[in-house]
Amino acid sequence: MAKRYIVNDGKLFKRGLSGIRLRRLSGDEAMEVMHQSHAGTLAEHQGGLWVCKKLICLLAASRGKVKMEMETQKPFQVDVGNLLAFNPFHNFSSLPTSRDELVKECLEEGTKLIQAVADSLFNLPSTEDVDGPLVKLPPPTTKLPREKHLPKPKPPTKWEEFAKKKGIKKRKKDKVVWDEQTGTWKRRFGYDRVNDDKDIPIIEAKMTDEPGEDPFAKRQDDKKKRVEKQEKNRLQNLKQAAKLGALPSHVQLAATALPITGTQAPPKKVTKDELGNVAGMAATSTASGGKFDRKLPGEKPAKKQGKHRKFLPVIEGSGIGSREKEQTENVLNKLISKHSHGILNVGKAVTMYNVKKEKKARNRKNQEGKSSSTSNKLKPKKQLHKKAAKKGPESSKKRKAK
Amino acid sequence: MSNNEQTLRFCSSAIMMRIKTPKNGRVRRELEKRAPKLVETGKKTLILQGTKTSGTLNGVLSEIYHLKKGGAVRFTRKNDNIRPFESGGEASLEFFSLKTDCSLFVYGSHSKKRPNNLVIGRMYDHHVYDLVEVGVENFKSIESFNYDKKMAPRVGSKPFIAFVGEGFENVDELKHLKEVLLDLLRGEVVENINLAGVDRAYVCTAISLNKVYLTHCALRLKKSGTVVPRMELVEVGPSMDLVVRRHRLPNEGLRKEAMRTAKDQPKKKIKNVSSDAIEGTIGKIYIPDQKVGDVALPNKAKGVKRERREAKKKEANERASKKQREESE
Numbered sequence: 001m002a003k004r005y006i007v008n009d010g011k012l013f014k015r016g017l018s019g020i021r022l023r024r025l026s027g028d029e030a031m032e033v034m035h036q037s038h039a040g041t042l043a044e045h046q047g048g049l050w051v052c053k054k055l056i057c058l059l060a061a062s063r064g065k066v067k068m069e070m071e072t073q074k075p076f077q078v079d080v081g082n083l084l085a086f087n088p089f090h091n092f093s094s095l096p097t098s099r100d101e102l103v104k105e106c107l108e109e110g111t112k113l114i115q116a117v118a119d120s121l122f123n124l125p126s127t128e129d130v131d132g133p134l135v136k137l138p139p140p141t142t143k144l145p146r147e148k149h150l151p152k153p154k155p156p157t158k159w160e161e162f163a164k165k166k167g168i169k170k171r172k173k174d175k176v177v178w179d180e181q182t183g184t185w186k187r188r189f190g191y192d193r194v195n196d197d198k199d200i201p202i203i204e205a206k207m208t209d210e211p212g213e214d215p216f217a218k219r220q221d222d223k224k225k226r227v228e229k230q231e232k233n234r235l236q237n238l239k240q241a242a243k244l245g246a247l248p249s250h251v252q253l254a255a256t257a258l259p260i261t262g263t264q265a266p267p268k269k270v271t272k273d274e275l276g277n278v279a280g281m282a283a284t285s286t287a288s289g290g291k292f293d294r295k296l297p298g299e300k301p302a303k304k305q306g307k308h309r310k311f312l313p314v315i316e317g318s319g320i321g322s323r324e325k326e327q328t329e330n331v332l333n334k335l336i337s338k339h340s341h342g343i344l345n346v347g348k349a350v351t352m353y354n355v356k357k358e359k360k361a362r363n364r365k366n367q368e369g370k371s372s373s374t375s376n377k378l379k380p381k382k383q384l385h386k387k388a389a390k391k392g393p394e395s396s397k398k399r400k401a402k
Numbered sequence: 403m404s405n406n407e408q409t410l411r412f413c414s415s416a417i418m419m420r421i422k423t424p425k426n427g428r429v430r431r432e433l434e435k436r437a438p439k440l441v442e443t444g445k446k447t448l449i450l451q452g453t454k455t456s457g458t459l460n461g462v463l464s465e466i467y468h469l470k471k472g473g474a475v476r477f478t479r480k481n482d483n484i485r486p487f488e489s490g491g492e493a494s495l496e497f498f499s500l501k502t503d504c505s506l507f508v509y510g511s512h513s514k515k516r517p518n519n520l521v522i523g524r525m526y527d528h529h530v531y532d533l534v535e536v537g538v539e540n541f542k543s544i545e546s547f548n549y550d551k552k553m554a555p556r557v558g559s560k561p562f563i564a565f566v567g568e569g570f571e572n573v574d575e576l577k578h579l580k581e582v583l584l585d586l587l588r589g590e591v592v593e594n595i596n597l598a599g600v601d602r603a604y605v606c607t608a609i610s611l612n613k614v615y616l617t618h619c620a621l622r623l624k625k626s627g628t629v630v631p632r633m634e635l636v637e638v639g640p641s642m643d644l645v646v647r648r649h650r651l652p653n654e655g656l657r658k659e660a661m662r663t664a665k666d667q668p669k670k671k672i673k674n675v676s677s678d679a680i681e682g683t684i685g686k687i688y689i690p691d692q693k694v695g696d697v698a699l700p701n702k703a704k705g706v707k708r709e710r711r712e713a714k715k716k717e718a719n720e721r722a723s724k725k726q727r728e729e730s731e
Binding site for chain 1: 418419420421422423424430433434436437438439440442445505524525526527531540560561562563564565566567568569570571580581584585588591592593594595596597598599600603605607609610615617619621629630631632633634635637641652657659660661662663664
């Protein structure tokens with residue numbers, strides 16, 4: 001009797017008469033099945049085996065329905081390309097009291113999600129490799145923003161546009177060319193090339209040639225000009241590409257000089273001494289005369305450090321203390337002095353004043369009727385020299401006297 | 403006046419420019435690596451800190467650096483002029499991003515108002531694209547977990563990422579945080595993956611409306627009946643609670659531009675394959691000329707054998723005749 005029963009994966013099976021294993025239904029399941037079958041879901045009563053099969057199908061379907069009711073939120077959002085799974089339906093109705101429980105629940109949910117990803121991942125077609133099975137991932141479905149802009153296609157250069165218009169096609173050139181002169185294959189460019197300028201021994205003179213012109217030098221100049229023109233064209237093409245934002249990644253355009261604004265003259269180059277002077281002035285222009293400024297590594301100390309003003313001590317005394325008194329005395333003497341020969345020559349000041357007065361009168365006379373004497377011409381000149389010889393304070397004195 | 407304007411216009415176009423190209427092959431290759439590509443892989447992360455950091459924050463930053471070892475740059479000095487949420491405080495960040503070619507950054511700072519603050523941000527074209535500010539609570543470092551060291555995930559392996567919680571769908575800030583975390587934790591986008599090498603997973607659960615529990619686990623694959631192994635998670639790495647504080651979404655225009663993808667790549671032309679309407683795919687095979695005479699024959703042909711036999715006979719005859727001659731002499 002016992003041999004009729006088999007246990008498979010925790011479920012009890014009975015070998016039926018027709019040789020197929022029949023599963024032992026539990027009491028509840030049996031009731032449910034019988035109820036459903038008699039309710040008329042079955043088409044007609046068939047033989048025992050057929051009935052059993054149908055019943056099992058029904059049972060599975062009903063169980064499935066029950067399962068769906070429990071987990072209506074079964075569909076997780078799975079993105080295999082990113083190995084990502086998202087469960088948008090889970091919520092903590094009540095926060096678990098302890099941290100450990102929270103962690104446990106989170107890990108459980110996480111495991112379910114990762115199992116879902118792994119289901120789809122391991123079912124992808126795999127190729128065998130040395131290290132293990134290699135699987136080709138599908139592209140990720142979640143869109144994420146780019147980190148850099150999309151590369152823009154390079155605009156056609158001026159030559160390319162021209163060639164397209166004229167229909168000129170590129171022809172592949174060989175690296176080596178047959179050189180008839182030496183009878184060998186030589187490079188098209190580079191060391192020991194085919195048509196090198198310096199290999200030409202003789203240039204025949206033409207009728208159109210100007211006498212006194214060196215044809216070899218002329219050839220070199222022409223080549224230089226051509227190279228410069230090509231460089232200029234290349235720069236223009238790159239500038240055009242840079243304007244559209246399509247500069248090739250290894251090229252950078254750097255400005256060599258600031259744009260010329262206002263005057264057309266280029267900025268003057270400053271000498272080292274001038275710069276040093278200006279730097280020194282700037283360094284000592286702080287309140288403490290540049291004494292406490294932090295120096296850059298390698299910077300030499302400023303030439304004139306510290307303040308230039310010298311304040312005399314306030315407290316009077318002998319020696320240094322009496323200096324201030326001396327100073328003020330000197331100044332006062334200079335200003336208010338009866339015997340101030342050294343400063344003001346009163347006689348000379350008077351004569352100068354008189355001469356000026358006479359000159360004015362003479363000018364008025366001249367305006368009325370022209371009469372200019374040579375003696376007048378000489379005199380002012382002499383006076384001019386004298387004037388120039390006088391020092392500054394005298395002239396100011398004269399002005400004051402006026 | 404018009405004369406001056408004319409001269410100015412002329413001068414502005416006469417800016418002297420010089421073409422700079424690298425003289426080194428190494429520098430040229432580096433520049434090409436940094437150029438914008440049609441299909442992008444792998445964003446690098448810049449990890450730096452502000453004027454003040456706490457002990458936990460230092461731990462967080464160094465652990466994030468360990469997790470992203472291959473594609474991260476760590477700055478250890480303090481930067482007091484970086485304020486990501488202020489309009490002028492991003493200049494330094496953008497400069498660093500340009501120099502290190504990083505488009506993700508994690509900036510940590512600690513203050514009384516915002517303790518253990520992390521600002522995770524992304525860059526587009528080396529300008530700030532969007533920012534999320536989170537506070538770190540209940541941080542547990544890698545050292546505090548006990549696990550079997552053999553199961554530890556290896557550096558650089560592609561992780562599984564799981565997001566749990568309806569908060570990630572409903573709450574704006576959490577949605578943004580989800581996108582940023584995905585970008586941060588994802589690693590390189592690869593086409594082929596070795597199934598034996600999947601060994602790590604990140605689990606992020608939305609605990610409340612503004613809190614997320616993030617943890618890093620090692621994967622254990624257990625045998626099950628089918629091809630798909632049963633997954634088991636073991637917490638190994640850092641785990642922390644992230645509290646969302648502030649966030650800044652990108653401008654609409656900038657977002658649209660950044661989300662633009664290249665249209666399907668122009669198919670790479672496979673050589674010697676053409677397609678015909680009637681016959682389908684046709685391939686051409688070029689065979690070089692056979693040198694029939696030089697080929698060594700695989701098996702001894704009868705003719706060859708005969709020749710050998712005759713040659714041997716001839717030799718034998720000659721030897722015999724020689725001997726006779728000698729004998730006669």
